[in-house]
Amino acid sequence: MDSQLLTPVVFIIFNRPDTTKIVFEAIRQAKPQTLLVIADGPRPSHFSDVEKCEATRSIIEGVDWECNILKNYSDINLGCKQRVSSGLDWVFDSFESAIILEDDCLPDPTFFRFCSELLNQYADDERIMVISGNNFQFGRRRTENSYYFSAFTHCWGWATWRRAWQHYDIEMKLWPTVRDNGWLKDILHFKYAISYWEYIFQSVFDDLINSWAYRWLFTCWMQGGLTVIPNINLVSNIGFNNEATHTKRVNHIANIPTERMGFPLLHPQFLIRDTQSDNLTQKNIFRLSILKFIKIKIKKALNSITK
Structure with a gap:
């Protein structure tokens, strides 16, 4: 980008100076x-x-452009759920919108303009809750538009507004009602998808998975919110290794190459969720092993018998 980026950028870091340095350089280019x-x-x-966290934080001192730097550093370890949740609460206490990157999410330079333009485009449209930089369609596209609308809140490089984040519920208070009354059937169209998300949301609700992102997805579903997904991939996760919190094993969504977004953006003429693309994402990204799926089915059967 030739000019300075006016949209605030949030950078979430921890103890990975290697990836943090690479992503920081991309932010530095956006200024x-x-x-x-x-x-x-x-x-x-x-x-x-201790040493890794210090080395990671020292990278931020490399800001060499005119910039208002605000820091929210924790002296103790809060964990993924609490640290990101409280950090984003802090962000949106002061700003109406922001672009958000974690320390292993490397964006193409056009990602920043893509997010900024669409944050303005949909600033007052409460149907849209997330602008994502991720595309997991592996070359498949249904239209020639620059983006489509999805139910999935891909958060490896994303943006949102205060008006959306205000709904975030870290406790997932609505989950028991949604679970017990079968409301996921109204969002998802296939039994395997329902089983998958029942398993994920219950695990998150029980704090067996330390995640803010699944809680954010659940929040958006409870609001009927949609996510803007670019029709090309704008952010690559370069952090798949043993140092990662969740992405330890390299797989087919690690290090996906990025492409440059073309401008001016080609906007869809209608605001309809692309269920065909979402179904492909569910099959390719969000899936359980056959063994785990069978265990879930057995557990459900046993629970129905004991009730």
Whole structure:
């Protein structure tokens, strides 16, 4: 980008100076006028975290453009759920909208303009809750538009508004009602998808999965919100390794190449969720192993018998 980026950029970091340095360089090229940095503290049982966290935070001192830097650093380890949730609460206490990157999400330079333009385009349209930089269609596209609308809140590089984040419910208070009354059937169209998300949401609700992102997805579903998905991939996750919190095993969605978005953007003429693309995403990204699926079915059967 030739001019300074006016939309605030949020950078979420922890203990990975290697990937943080790469992503920081991409942010540096965009020259955001405001940079908000959220950092978690070292884990008590990981002695190397102290040094790694310090090395990671020192990268932020490399800001060499005119920039308002705001820092929200935790002295203790809060974990993924609490640190990101509280950090984004802090962001949207002060700003109406923001672009958000984690320390392993490497964007194409056009990602920033894509997000900024669409944050303006849909600023007052409460149907849209997320602008994503991710595309998991692997070359398939249904239209020639620059983007489509999805139910999935892909968050490896994304943007949103205060008006959307205000609905975020870290406790997932509505989950028992949704679960017990079968409301997922009204969102999803296939039994395997319902089984998958019942398993994920219950695991998150029980704190078996330390995640803010699944809680955010659930929030958006409860609001009937949609996500803008680019028709090309704009952000690559470069953090698949043993140092990662969730993405330890390299798979088919690791290091997906990015492409440059063309401008001016070609906007869809209608605001309809692309269920064909979502079904492909469900099959390719969100799936259970056959063994786990069978275990879930058995557990459901046993629960129905004991009731």
